[in-house]
Amino acid sequence: MSGQPNPRVGLFVTCLVDAIRPSIGFSAIQLLEEAGCRVEVPQAQTCCGQPALNSGDEKDAAALARQTIAAFEGFDYIVLPSGSCAGTIVHGYPDLLAKDPVWAPRARILAARTHEITSFLVDVMGFRPKGRRLSATATYHDSCAGLRELGIAAQPRALLAEVAGLEMRGLEGNDVCCGFGGTFCVKYSDISNAIVTEKAEAIERTEADLLLAGDLGCLMNMAGKLNRRGARTRCFHTIEVLAGRADGPAIGEEG
């Protein structure tokens, strides 16, 4: 634990949440404030740079890394509602800027202060949500970057266990990629489709009311496939449920 009761947290909402599902950003602010953080949303943020990084465009990726570092380095912590974007800052930036004498140390300092939100709430703030209730069954998909780059597995489950009435059901292949992969899903859309079809079948077999995950990209992929298949599963980011917002519209439902 931090020993710092009211840290100043810079929230990086991520480009997808900004454009597609603001509710995840507001859930993050709510939970961080409940945990005692002072939350700010720097206006100079855009995207962590993954589309460039994963396309091999190091120059643009490095420029975005520097921009993000400059926007966030004044905070005690930087928190993101995405394991994949957090992984980019934690591992990608220090690698990308390793040969830059000015930016390499700044990248490393920022990396050390950067956390995905569920792991931040549990590991750093020792937080558990109070008084949440949701009468539903849910299954959870472990998004790859969060799981393998940051070791996020126990934290979201520990937080969800605090929601009274929520019954969690195991998902077969919970740690197998959903086939999103950023630009992969449009560049190799047939392969991606085959992968997400298997994922959707596994989700449907759980017969859970809700599918939860910690990355909007993966959620959009799985929710979009489930909807195309006519499945009824409602999809939310984990922190939307934790913030008590699962009574609102799920991904793909109009508010």
Place this chain on the structure above:
Amino acid sequence: MSAPEASVQVSFKNRAKTALADRTLKIAIDRTTGTAEAKRAVAVAAFPEFQAARARGRAIKDHVIAHLDHYLEQFERNATASGATVHWASDDAEARAIITRICLDAKAKLVTRSKSMLGEEIGLPHALADAGIERVETDLAEHIIQLAGEAPSHIVWPAMHRTREQVAELFKIAHHPPPSADDPATMVQSARRELRAKFLGADIGISGSNFLVADTGATCTVTNEGNAELTTTPPRIHIVTAGIEKIVPTTAHALSLLRLLVRSATGGELTQYTTFHCGPKRPGDADGPEEMHIVLVDNGRTRMLDNEFREMLRCIRCGACMNHCVVYRQIGGHAYGGTYPGPMGSVLTPVLNGLAGSRDLPNACTMNGRCAEVCPVEIPIPTLLRAWRIRSWREKLEPGSLRVGIGIWAVLARRPGLYGLASRVGVRALRLFGKGGWIARLPLAGGWTAHRDLPRPAGRTFMEQYRAQQAHKGSRP
């Protein structure tokens, strides 16, 4: 080098598409990779020191790679002292030339061969055919694909793309007499009968090698069928082909790596047959070849010593990365178009065949990291694939549409004010394409909407809503 360069690029997507449409192929892939995954998990769980063994395996390989010249020279000295002849081949063409020359000098008509991916890498099957030499594959799976006229689709189970039912059909036509039933035991018996005569009549046996032991000069071959022993012992000449990265300092190191290899490949604890060959037959030996040749192949490996792909030289060819790969499990090995399929192949094929013809391979990956998680020698495969993507971008091999798209996006993303404006306009425009909560069809995003719906964005971006909230808070008394 061995494979025609253009073939990989022109048709990767088409090959993948064909594979995806083949439901029998999918059944075959699921059976083998599913079993392999389950058995590996059990073997790793039953081996409490697995993580330590992995770290040691990695350290052994890194040490050898750092002192490759030293150990290779030591190996050559000791192998020569044991009576073997060591040949050096800098590329695939040289390796083929050396091997065919040995065969022709010996007036060999019939060659038996036990499974070796290096042999495939250097194009040995074709070279022997061109030289008019009959080649008989003695590994059961290699026997199957030889009958089918195919290339291996997996580095451990070369015929894994074929179901048992398909193999039964193949044997019915090719075996004389055909197998009496199509249960596995009868089919194996039938293959054994077919191959037995060839084993004894062969002039030369060619094998690969899993380890080259520097301090003894021995080559080590592991199999589960015993075919390698029958390939290497009765013929008059034994030829070993091996990549130079197969070197280990001592037998103990070979066994350390073998523990990792077998568990990662099949979930077993040890291969059924683990044989060390140390020189040809000596006076007083009951059997063994009269001549032993060891062909050490570089073929791009020394180049990897000082580029981004050095860590790939640790690979012990266990196949775990492909068994755990979501892409491989959908498209199988042939779609990759190189000698080596799956994640490790996507790193190696551009080394062997050139990046221009294979740039799809490092890109056709979701970067989920499962391959690196299971790799017994901790090769960071996604990092190496990204290194290829960086090269491909630098060398301007990526399609123009992607370069322009990323370029425009980056111009905006580097200007937060402009980016905010573009997002506000963008989400409003995007909303025009949908009804209710979903967008089912979207121009320029067919890759997404061909297969799935796109959630319709909220009416205003997070930043807009957040700023409105802050302003509201600020204006309150």
